Amino acid sequence: MFIDFFMEVKKARVPVSLREYLDLIEALQARLAFANMEEFYYLSRLCLVKDERHFDKFDRAFDKYFKGIETLDMALEAAIPDDWLRAEFERQLSEEDKAKIEALGGLDELIETFKKRLEEQKKRHQGGNRMIGTGGTSPFGANGYNPEGFRIGQDKSRNKRAVKVWEKRGFKDLDDSITIGIRNIKVALRRLRKFARQGAADQLDLDDTITSTARNGGYLDLKLVPERHNSVKVLLFLDVGGSMDPHIKVCEELFSACRAEFKHLEYFYFHNFVYESVWKNNIRRTNETTSVWDVIHKYTPDYKVIFVGDASMAPYEITQAGGSIEHWNEEPGAVWMQRLKDHFRKVIWLNPMPENYWGSGGSLGITRDLVENEMYPLTLEGLEAGMKSLSK
Numbered sequence: 001m002f003i004d005f006f007m008e009v010k011k012a013r014v015p016v017s018l019r020e021y022l023d024l025i026e027a028l029q030a031r032l033a034f035a036n037m038e039e040f041y042y043l044s045r046l047c048l049v050k051d052e053r054h055f056d057k058f059d060r061a062f063d064k065y066f067k068g069i070e071t072l073d074m075a076l077e078a079a080i081p082d083d084w085l086r087a088e089f090e091r092q093l094s095e096e097d098k099a100k101i102e103a104l105g106g107l108d109e110l111i112e113t114f115k116k117r118l119e120e121q122k123k124r125h126q127g128g129n130r131m132i133g134t135g136g137t138s139p140f141g142a143n144g145y146n147p148e149g150f151r152i153g154q155d156k157s158r159n160k161r162a163v164k165v166w167e168k169r170g171f172k173d174l175d176d177s178i179t180i181g182i183r184n185i186k187v188a189l190r191r192l193r194k195f196a197r198q199g200a201a202d203q204l205d206l207d208d209t210i211t212s213t214a215r216n217g218g219y220l221d222l223k224l225v226p227e228r229h230n231s232v233k234v235l236l237f238l239d240v241g242g243s244m245d246p247h248i249k250v251c252e253e254l255f256s257a258c259r260a261e262f263k264h265l266e267y268f269y270f271h272n273f274v275y276e277s278v279w280k281n282n283i284r285r286t287n288e289t290t291s292v293w294d295v296i297h298k299y300t301p302d303y304k305v306i307f308v309g310d311a312s313m314a315p316y317e318i319t320q321a322g323g324s325i326e327h328w329n330e331e332p333g334a335v336w337m338q339r340l341k342d343h344f345r346k347v348i349w350l351n352p353m354p355e356n357y358w359g360s361g362g363s364l365g366i367t368r369d370l371v372e373n374e375m376y377p378l379t380l381e382g383l384e385a386g387m388k389s390l391s392k
Helices: 002-011 018-029 037-048 052-066 072-077 082-092 095-103 107-120 182-189 206-215 242-261 292-298 333-343 362-370 380-391
Strands: 140-142 195-204 224-230 233-239 264-270 277-279 289-291 304-308 346-351 375-377
Touching: 002 018, 002 037, 002 052, 018 037, 037 052, 233 242, 242 264, 242 304, 277 292, 289 292, 292 333, 304 380, 333 362, 346 362, 346 380, 375 380
Parallel strands: 233 264, 233 304, 304 346, 346 375
Antiparallel strands: 195 224, 264 277, 277 289
């Protein structure tokens, strides 16, 4: 059974190996989860999934494999082991519930009655106090209440005693194949980190304090260090307007996440492609621009450069002088991109368009060539790959 489940998880593209499967089997042998679907769900996810971005894929695989395991049809088709039922009920019932069961003749009689009701059941029952159904007070069924009952079916719980509904897929926004949100962007950006201690020494160094105090024969000797900051320096160039309008939301989220994650962040805007000038304020972009030469001279080569744009335009806008649709550019955009590439050591391009729309020609192909194939889709997986490249 668990081999098939393991294969279903692999089929869902969760990176899981035999080692994780053996860990799950070992955990089950240690009875860390027994006869409880919710416990098994959490235990199997803990053992098999090592990265939270794969939780959604795991939930889908779990739902596909175990869907219907609690339904009445499954119960009718499968034999129910007495020892399973006995162990489960004895573990979950309160002393008061057990006393009520004894008053009805004991657990053995309840189990036998349950089996007889399964054999007698021919159709769905709603309400009532005897047959297996919903909304009643029978010991067997769903959406009702009886302190010594069996729960059958029901994809939700009215009395909060049912197993977790894994179909809720609480982590579905972490799927690495979807366009990312601000929380996920922050997770991906954390791959681009290089910590250094900067500023005044105002944070307690606990380890050094303990060591120094011990050396002083017990006399307290406080040791302080500067706060740790991410010392990575980032230049962010954002394409605005035109075909980028549908991507405003994700670009805003990326910008917000970058400002939160990087202490040393500078940003500029451009339209379609970078030419001799960029700007910081879109309202005043016609009269308050920054020369790209000034950018090259001001920022050191160790800055990590990230371009964000769909690279969707006429090819001549990149390759020809005067190609810009807004002004006359004396030199082609490709020349300016090459100058940036020659100065900065690490340059990548993030594209909000789905990768299967890129193709290999046109303006997008030209842009990919200019950044030496360092173009990544603006998905969680793509962003992580881009950050990994920048961190090398």
